[in-house]
Amino acid sequence: MPSAVNLDPGVDGGGATIAPEAPRGRRLTAEHVRDYGIIVVFIVLFIVLSITSPSFLSVDNLLNIVRQNAAVGIIACAATVVIIGAGFDLSVGAVYFLAGVASAWLAVHVNVPIGFLGGVAVGLLLGGFNGLLSTTLGISSFLATLATSLVFSGAGAAITKGFPISVSDTSYGTLGTGGFGRLTWSIIVFAIVAIVLQLMLTRTVFGRRVFAIGGNAEAARNSGVRVDRIRVITFVISGAAAALAGVIDASTVSSGGNDSGANLVLASIAAVALGGTSIFGGMGAVWRTVLGVLLLAMIANGFDLLSIASYYQDMFEGFVIIVAVAVNSLAIRQ
């Protein structure tokens, strides 16, 4: 006969104990590993690459890494905000594409400043649309943004008809390639976005409310938080960030509509997960996402410099993400 173990409904379900160590005290928990493990991994990889590849540790190469990843970095920082609020935005790639197209079109047909501003404005609107779909209609944001991503990419393709819109005005390249030498505007914008969103989450009323709706929406509502409104704002932020990324990349190549943005969605979510932000909402940090972006970028760069085939690189990245996500789920179960 089966024994009477663990049928006690008095404790929360699923509370299997994992840690073999003593139950309390200051010890290294999965939670610590999740929150700070990425720093250790980042530093170790940085040192390993510095030693094994002579060209890795140079200002040129390092700034290059950041510049190449500014777009995905901006998107990932905003995705962190959405995910902490227990949402998901799968349309960032499509918004990136459509905003780049709109920006180039406006730069050609109106002028360059309107091209920049208009591109970002498109993202604000599309983000708001996503947010309203998933709140007022009650569609899960995962599905809502999956659907809108088709709509947005389709709209972008309808404008380009498959041919990227190139901008002849050379000032259009300022955002992506101009700046202070190798410190391009795109790097500066990435840094500003990361810092602003980090402070927004930890230092503002809005940030508190994002954590609240993601951690326990019902409790947040009972505490007077307007859950839907906060959620819509997170999607507006995400849309604006994806558009900003699209405009930056369009500016870099002086043409809109080259990149469909399809790989940005998974790359940004991978970076968020690598940074230990809970996919279930309520926990996470932008600074760790930034480390996640840079870690993935470093892996790619290092494998290139060491001339290791890119399929090994994909495999390695996949394993790194698996480890990060496993640590995260361990931390939650504890």
Add this chain to the structure above:
Amino acid sequence: MTVATDPRVELQGLSKRFGNVLAVDSVSLSIAAGTVHALVGANGAGKSTVGKMVAGAISPTDGRILLDGEAVQFGSPREALDHGVAFIAQELALAPDMTVMENVFLGVEPRHGSFVDRGSMRSSFDALLASSGFEVPGDARVRSLSIADQQKVEILRALCRGANVIIMDEPTSSLTRDESQRLHALIRDLRAGGMTIIYVSHFLEEVLALSDDIAILRNGRLIRTGPASAETEATLVNGMLGHAASADYPQRKPPPPGPPLLEVDGLSRAGFLRDVSLTVAAGEIVGLAGLVGSGRSELARAIFGADPVDEGTITIDGTQLGAGAPHRSFAAGLAMLPESRKEQGLLLDQPVAANTTLPFLGSSRRIARFGWLWKGNERDDVRTLLADLAVKPESPNAMVKTMSGGNQQKVLFGKCLFQEPRILILDEPTRGVDVGARHAIHNLIGSLAARGVGIILISSDLEEVLGLAHRVLVMRRGAIVAEFGADPSMDAVMEAAFGLAPAGVSP
């Protein structure tokens, strides 16, 4: 009646402990085959727990269960069913999008190789209907049926698996009067066919009409069991309540005379609330009594704006509160302590400070200006509040999930009190806290009222309501059915809650 037949089910010294609480304390019962044996008791008396132990949903800490004289030990409801014991829970467990027939035969489908043999399924279903005398459309989707018909499906499911003992846990709590009558007719038919039924309920009227025997539980103990013919509603209420020892409650100052601070007028919500009106004065504690499911929490949530209402107005100090939204309530000085602290109240992964100040981030100039948090001020203010409430640990940075239940409850209080409300709705303020914290919370409620806060107090612990309230309103089936002044007799309140002719206002 108690003709000496062999007991079908026998309980010997059955006990169940949840943590520190002895929910069922050595209950011994003998249930004759082919009878309806009711288990009655107030909320928390342990009647459902006994039912669930017999059904294998909960395993006993101590004691034995005998079926036909043989000791059995069920690891799951499935094993119990293999022994012919079926459980029909309050919340039905059917697959809503499958048909009645598919639900009835789920897991025991007649097969033809690895395919379901629909033809023989249908003939078995028809046979089942004929033998039970039930009428349910076999091809209807369960979702489209009334709750009463869904219960029939549950019963058919038990019958087709050869059950001869059925345990029903509060089966009529979500049924209309008519549907209850029909269920009772079904139960009588089942009994006539030799079925043994254990019927858990707190509706005394139906228990008296339906059962052969009634067992009364109080605080986990069996008070007595005997033939239903020897009981009346009055003797049952008496047995269920006993003479509870009076606890130490803070002294009540009568509220100062004045116009009502909160006026609720004609609040209705289809299926939940029927034309509820009440007033609360400054400094007054209004208790809401009633059985589980009588609409107390629904009323609290409707006043607070957490649930929508169809009709009615809520006025605070002469100003009507806009359509239901908790943020407006907080702004108007109306706070609510929700029933379930983990699901509805707290952010377990956040520190105490973030929990406490969440409702007031938009209104407190000291902790947030232009959307920017002043964390130093926040920490200082929260620390003062924690000291006032004697929360352990007294640290604003402590994670809520690491705290004990009593201290979490105090944090939840802190969240309502960070800016002192004018009206405070307390829904089960002492649920799941230990004796010490309970006492501290009672004193806190008393002192808030003394400072002029108007309080609506909901508790399943009637003694707590009577000990604290200046006035007691009794709810039943979504409406207020009786009103009492301070210190009414417990029996009078219970009678009103059970729907017996109340001493005060009639429904």
